[in-house]
Amino acid sequence: MKTVFDEKVRAELIGRINTISDTSVAQWxxxxxxxxxxxxxxxxxxxxxxxxxxxxxxxxxxxxGKMALRSNVKDDQPMKKNIPAGRDFVIKDKTGDVELQKKAWIERIAEYGHFDNPAFIHDFFGQMTREQIGIFAYKHSDHHLRQFGA
Structure with missing residues (x-):
């Protein structure tokens, strides 16, 4: 399964992020x-x-949470469309610098190369293993890239 802890997967995600522009439109x-x-x-x-x-x-x-986590990381099945964002991750600002935000996201993707956050607890899934975090972080990124055709 794909994980953000794999250098080639991170490079793939960064390449896909680079295809997004301010004219990209959500498919859902x-x-x-x-x-x-x-x-x-x-x-x-x-x-x-x-x-x-x-x-x-x-x-x-x-x-x-644990049951949902197992379901989400058991295979390469992409995340379903229209899953609601956690309330802390709903972005109210509708405008901003797309290129600057792409750069910031790319920098965060690169940071997964030296991930070290044993304190991480998902707000729904709870405690996750490093493997589960890597798979789910990939799926989350993939979900939003597919949302915008990237």
Missing amino acids: GKMNVFQMLKHSTKWAEWVLGTHKPVYKQELLGRIF
Whole structure:
């Protein structure tokens, strides 16, 4: 399975991010291209622990999280369309510098090459292994790149 911890996979993701432009249009969902890029950057920073976030699993996640996690990382099946973003990752700003945001996301993708955040707890899935984080981080990036045809 693909993981962001694989250098070739990171290079593939970066190549796909570079195909996005300010004229890219979503094939599904409510985000525009700037919102998707900012969402993806903010999400990667959360996983990487960039801003020292406080991690907490939500109540529904405590009940269903492990089962949902296993379902999401068991194979190469892409994430389904129109999955709602966690409330901390909804981007309200509709405009911004797309090229600057692409650069920021690319930098975060590259940072997975030296991932070291044992404190990471997904807000729904809970505690994840390094392997699960790598697979899911790839799937999350792939999901949004496919959303914009990249």
